[in-house]
Amino acid sequence: MITVTIDGQKTEVEKETTILKAADKLGIKIPTLCYNELIEPYAACRLCIVEVIRGKRSRLVTACNYPLRQPVEVRTNSERVMKLRRMNLELLMARAPAAKIVRELAAEMGIEKTRFTIDNPEETCILCGLCVQVCENLVGTGAISFTDRGPDRKVATPYDVTSDACILCGACAHFCPTGHIQMTDIEERILHSELTLGPNTAISIPFRQAIPNAPRINPDYCIHMKTGGCEICSQVCPKECINYDDKDEFEEIEVSAVIVATGFQDFDPAPMKQFGYGKYANVLSAGEFEQMNNAASPTSGRIVLENGEEPRSIAILHCIGSRDDNYHKYCSRVCCMYALKFAHLVKEKTEAEVYQLYIDMRAFGKGYEEFYQRLLSEGVHVIRGKGAEIIPAPPDESSEGNLLVHCEDTLISKFREIPVDMVILCTALEARKDAPELARKLNISTGADGWYIEAHPKLAPVSTTTDGIYLAGACQGPKDIPDSVAQGAAAAGHVIKILNQGELLMDAAYAVIQEEYCSGCKMCNGLCPYTAISFDEEKKVSVINAALCKACGTCVAACPSGAIVARHFTDEQIYAQIEGILV
Amino acid sequence: MKPYRANLMLCAGTGCVSNHSFLVREALEKEIKKRGLENEIQVVITGCDGFCAEGPLLIVQPENIFYCRLTEKDVPLLVEEHFIKGRPVKKLMYTPPDAKAPVPKMNDIGFFKGQMLVALRNRGLIDPENIDEAIARDAYKAIAKVLTSMSPEEVIQEIKDSGLRGRGGGGFPTGIKWESCRNAEGEPKYVICNADEGDPGAFMDRNIIESDPHSVLEGMVIGAYAIGVSEGYVYIRHEYPLARDRLHIAIDQARDYGLLGKNIFDTGFNFDIEIVRGAGAFVCGESTALMASIEGRVGEPRAKYVHTVEHGLWNLPTCLNNVETWANVPGIINRGAEWFASIGTGDISESPWGGSKGTKVFSLTGKVYNTGLVEVPMGITLRDIVFEVGGGIPDGKEFKSVQTGGPSGGFLPADLLDLQVDFEQLTEAGSMMGSGGMVVMDEDNCMVDMARYFLAFTQGESCGKCTPCRDGVKAMLEILIRITEGKGVEEDLDLLEELSHFVIDSSLCALGGSAPNPVLTSLKYFREEYEAHIRDKKCPARACRQLNVYTIDPEICVSKGHGCGVCRRECPDNAITGEKNKTHFINQDACEKCGVCFDVCKFDAIQIT
Amino acid sequence: MSFEPKILGLLCNWCSYTGADLAGTARMKYPPNMRSVRVMCSGRVDPGFILEAFRSGADGVLICGCHPGDCHYVEGNYKCMRRIPLTQMLLKGMGIDPKRLRLEWVSASEGARFMEIVTEFTEQIRELGPLELQDWEFIPEELETVEISEPHKES
């Protein structure tokens, strides 16, 4: 610790403390423009120059980065210092006459006007370098930098064109002391869903009732994860909870049974160009609309357009990606009913007109048809015909919407053009992309559409072809909530049975080696995928462990001596079947 | 090895190369072969001899005959006369100004006589691309000495005792720098050779590298050993292709000989050097900016409250010295600190700050006869440099001022000609040693205009990081331009002074910290010229053309020039009227004061008032 | 009355038999000529079964297993994949057109594919006509013409 005197006040500071921090401790304010405590001092503006006096020697240093090492006297407002500060501000006023903070600081010093040439009266950049420092050292992207030199120096992206290196974090604009850097939207780079719906902070609690109920870093938004820089959260967290190194881990768990309940994934309607999803901000997928309806959504559950206004009319298009030869032939089963629910919610929350464009209205469950009838009485327009295309509406004051939905109303055999403000696409439920991968791991199978196949469609709709593995929910096929619950309960029942038994009932089909015929050739040993066959060195015969054998019969077919018998599929039985069938 | 009876030392420094010395070389080799002398006479390509004004230069050894301004056409005569008949060719020799007869021997020429070669001791004597020749001139002997018989501390003490101070401009005692770098915490450490010579018209470092790269390498190896470093960089500007190539060759040859690399001389000491090319920004000659540039970042300086010997390249202890400093080191080791300290001024028995020892290489340019590169002992007077070595001012003009230390050095007036050239005295007079630029100005130079010129350079080369250097220098330049255009007001001089002190006091690095020197010294020593510009709207030196009024003396125009009309044809503004055999007349309203008429008139009929 | 071939189908329990089942539940129609025997895995198919089938009057034999990589028993179908071409060679030596024996991959979800395969195979056998098994004689010359390619034969 050393004792320093700043403007006559004494204070004790640790060695290497900067004058700026020491002065701050004493409540002495030294003006700065290029300083931010999160960034290493750049010392470019020179506004914080103070006088350091040691013995008879006086020295001018910048307070932001001068480390105190000896007991010295510091003067932050001596005449010499103030003279430099005034001149500095006067020059900065000439450079950036429109920068408010410079004008204010100058006014404090009693400067009204600069004596120097003003090149650009609109200029706001004072070249303090904070933005460049943040981008390079904190964010770590280096998307902006200084170009040119001397008086021509300026902050720019490479070649003054929009830089791909920019991650749109906005840190530069945030740190800019004069407001010279502003964020503007670039059409291609901002997705509607990110702007209005999804959680777009880098640290958030992933969803309500999340367990554990703790914030986590979203690597898609975290600057540190992208560039290795930033780390501001760890600097501000008082409990040192931030752990950037946490990684996904693999854990091995031994289980007796598996219930596959991996669900479905939403069909991505972007490839269906005719609907303009991703192009028109107010074309939403059903999932996005559902999120918006959530009271905890960024809109607090209000149904609004991108510009924050309430829509005047909404079209709900059924069967997007389902019942479609080009995408999925099957019916997604749940869309009709949730589309009706949407219509109901819209009617409840807004004054908007609702158009349902359907192929067939499938209200198959208990009470569903009644709900449909109720909706009709609420004044929802139901048009039988698939939505064909969405285009922006020509500007027209009298129009009901900014988008036009083209469709054929098959009941009246007419083409229609419906003006709406918002379109909701009832996207298909599809099997998860990674379903086949999991299927291979679990030794179960998927159908052509990717849904998992049950052991038997009628007699074993929950089981799979592999013992101990069961299916539940939409991973097996499109399903609504009651059906999923029912299947889940059934799967749980199966599992409980296994767990309670404590032992597994084996299939009676397995292979046996008839020792007296076995020549001990060991051919079968290598064939068995389950390593169920071993060689008895004493007896010089191969032996099958019945508990491991799955009765595939590969060894049976291969045994040159015909010594192996596949129980329930013996040669005799099969020959008999062949004979029975053919003769 | 074959004995030759004569070595033709052909200068191949950049100056002579641009004067086609390679064509002379081809012609020489061809002619020698033609005459069957190829086994007797050898043409050797050497580094720069320094007398660049007279290039291409050829020195015939052992006779020490000095030929200059050679062209390939002179070669047959030269070979016939000198090498066949043994008669040196007088008309190709150097004739000093105002002398009647040429001076045949190099050592008798004033330009060379007044010099003392330490850093440049091998210039013109070795082929810089042949390490063996350097070794024959004792190169790498000093490495052998330090590695086998001296401890690093002893080496540092030796350098301290020699009084060697940084030749890059700062004049920081080299021994102290090495010592603090050795004592600094952090590994690995680095040594850097700053060869980013950016001062306009200065080429000391280029010259040393071009004529004797091994002295620099050897100095670096010794420094590396003393500091405890195994990695070094030479930061050389891209605009020095010849120097860079020679350095590359020298490093390759030294590596082949095991003088660089692992386990040098089997002593277990490792050191290697990498060349980094600079992109030519003046500010990258500043040590912190240079290191930023090596690291691949934008070359801009940072505050040096924490020294680079503690936190330099990649934040590790780094010892950066200039080319000339490194080149001085082997000599000190070989000949001893005492010898070195015997040259120069001051007393260094207390501290190395006490005096300026050894020699300094200056690049002498401007209004002197002998422009070129000179190495002179510290303490020599400015007068000796300008008038003895430089040969005085040409065309009978009067000496006005000399600027030392590059573009941000100060202007020293004639009163100070007897000033001894050393670090302290130059600084005291308001100038500086700098890296060794020396520009001589005569009566035709306007000091305001010169100040404007050099400030325009520093403004253009400022990195723009800090406000004073970026905007302060710009404001100063605007005022100076205003004055040279006759638009200055009385208050401008005070404002200039205020700005100068502001820029010096608050700039981040030495570029800004010294940029106002030309302005301050010209205000101090030549204030009357400023006042003439402001009050009388006149430029006493007639250099500021906007203040000149051009008229034609009708008598001279007719009697001598017969109304030749050259001025009329050349005038870009069609401001001159007249006919053949009649006097011409300048229409002052149309005259834009470009001065072309003055330049083209062969009869001095154009007058400036 | 046209010739109605008799075809034996040997179907693996997990994929092909289920696939056939699916064809059934989906009410897909395929020729009744094929009669199937369920085995646990195509790897269980003993060439003896095939010979026995031809001997017992089959005009064609169709073996269906899981797609390679999808075998319920990991690699049983690979064993089958190696056995069938050898069996076809054997058939050739016996004077039976190897086209009468076919191996196909049908997964549990490929009811339609199963239908197509059976239909197509039935048509093929129908064209080949009834298998007329002569009193069988060993003809060494014919056997020699059978080429067994050895991929790593050393030159």
Added chain:
Amino acid sequence: MPKLKIEDLQKISDKVRRTTLLREGAGRAKVTVHMGTCGISAGARKILDALLKIIEEKDVKDIILVTSGCAGLCSREPMVTVELKDETPVKYVDLTEDKIRKIFTDHVLEGHIVTDYALAIGSERTR
């Protein structure tokens, strides 16, 4: 190239020394062959070649061999002047290759003036 040892530095130095000494103009002895038109026609070239050859044979390193114009005594050409360091120059006349060989070994290398062939001692110095 093999890595150098410290003693190799001296070896290289010795090897190249002749060249550099030549450039420094610091020889132990200087031999001037007078090569005016008269000298050349009288065979000065042969003398020069012979001298170069001897220097190579003997591998001496500190002898400076220069040429000059006519010495003024055209009838006695070819002539050479031998000038040992810090001694008066000696002019030899009517030379042949054998004579020059003897002069070189006796006078230049060992310092004994070959009076038989010498014209004069202490004649005008060549610059």
